[in-house]
Structures are given as structure tokens and as C-alpha cells.
Amino acid sequence: MPQSLANMIVHLVFSTRDREAWFADAEKMNSVHAYLGGVSATLECPSIAIGGVADHVHILARMSRTISLAEWVKELKRASTVWMQKEWPEFATFHWQAGYGAFSVSQSNTDAVVEYVHHQAEHHRTKTFQDEFRALLKKHGVAWDERYVWD
Template sequence: MPQSLARIALHIVFSTKNRAFFLKDLELRSRLHAYVAGILQSINCEPILINGVEDHVHILCNFPRTITVAALMEEVKKSSSKWMKEQGPAHRDFFWQQGYGAFSVSQSNVEQVRAYVATQAEHHRNVSFQDEFRALMPQARDRDG
């Protein structure tokens, strides 16, 4: 085969440091999501959908074959954190939590995950971030429960 091909959908979840509600303002949150999409595009990672609530972000993307998940997340967090701090004095103490969750998504489930990411505000009226993250990681739920 003369070239390398990859089609890997990835669902990434990460939160603000200490899950602080830095992202309450809907307009700011929307601009942050657009900024993150630009970061992804700059590293050849095709964003499918970016959404979230006051304290965390979900990214659904087509993951490039030329970068590691760790390098992708380092670039997203570093660049977006810097951008957030430039949005005014209220955000000078903004930081992302150190960790993240990254989950592969089969092509047959991309639309289901897209719908889930799209409805985050509605979803979090009933489910906390902690419970959501534990549900994404059954082995953590089994260990902690």
C-alpha cells in the first residue's frame, strides 16, 4: 500500500481545574469551542462536534494518524488555556484539570455519540460530571463502587 490511511473517531472529555464553573457564559463557551475547533484543524484533526457545560468540554473528532492523543491534548489545553486567560481578568486564574478521558468510537456509533455530545446541557440537568465520567469508564466504576 503506497500510503497510510486511518479513520479513527475519538471522544475526549476534560474538565476545568477543580471543576470550577469558568464556562458559565454561553457566548464565551461557544467562542471557546470554536477556538478549540481551530486548534484541532491546525494539527489535522477533523472536529466533528465540540460541546460542554460550565466545567468541562467534550470533543468528538476524527483523530489524525500523525500525532499521539497526549500531544493532541497538550496542544488543545495549552493553547485554549492561554486563550481563556486573554478573555479578561475574570479568567486569569483559568486552568484545565491535568487529566482527560479519550475513548475510541466505532464508525457505526459516531452519530449516537454526536447526539450525546450535542445535548450536554440537557444531560447535565440530571447527571453530574463525576457520574458521567464514571459511566464512560466502567472499570473505574467497578473499582470505586
């Protein structure tokens, strides 16, 4: 086959360090989501949906064939941190958490995950980030050690 083709959809989730509510301002949160979408597109990982609440973000995207998952996440976090710290002086000490969760999504389940990502505010009226993240890990069969998940 002379051509390489792929359709790998990834649901990426990561928090601010110590789950601090840096994005309580909806305008700033929307700006951060838009910026993350732009960075992701530049990395040839077009976003399908981006959402979140004050302390974390969800990105549903199609992975590029030319970048690893770890490189994609590293650059999303690096570029967005630099941009936020430059854009808003009060973000001078902002950091994302060190880790992340990445989960594969089938094409047939993409619409459901889009809805999930877009309705984060409603979802988090009753569930913390930690509870949500644990549920995602369980749903996707990921083993974890509670001592090393949070920072």
C-alpha cells in the same frame, strides 16, 4: 501500500480544574468550543462535534496519523488556556484539569455520540460531571482509582 490511511474517531472529555464553572456564560462557552475546534483542525484532528457545560468539554474528532493522543490533548489545553487568559482578564487563573478521558468510537456509533455531545446541557440537569465520567469509564471498560481521577 504506498499510502497511509486511517479513520480513528476519539471522544475526548476533560474538565476545568476542580470542576469550576468557568463557562456559565453561553457566549464564552461557545467561543471556547469554536477555539478548540480551530486548534484541533490545525493539528489535523478535525472535530466532528464539540459540546459541554460550564465545567467541562467533550470533543469528538478524527485523529490525525501524525500526532499522538497525548500531544493533541496537551496542545488543545495549552493553546486554549493561553487564549482564554489573554482574551478575558477574569480568566487569569483559569486551568484545565491535569487529566482527561479519551474513548474510541466506531464509525457506526458516531452519530449517537454526536447527539450525546450536542445535548450536554439536557444531560447534566440530572447528572454531575463525575457521575458522567464514571459512566463513560465503565462503558468503555477502563479501570480507574477514584483517588487519582479528580483534581
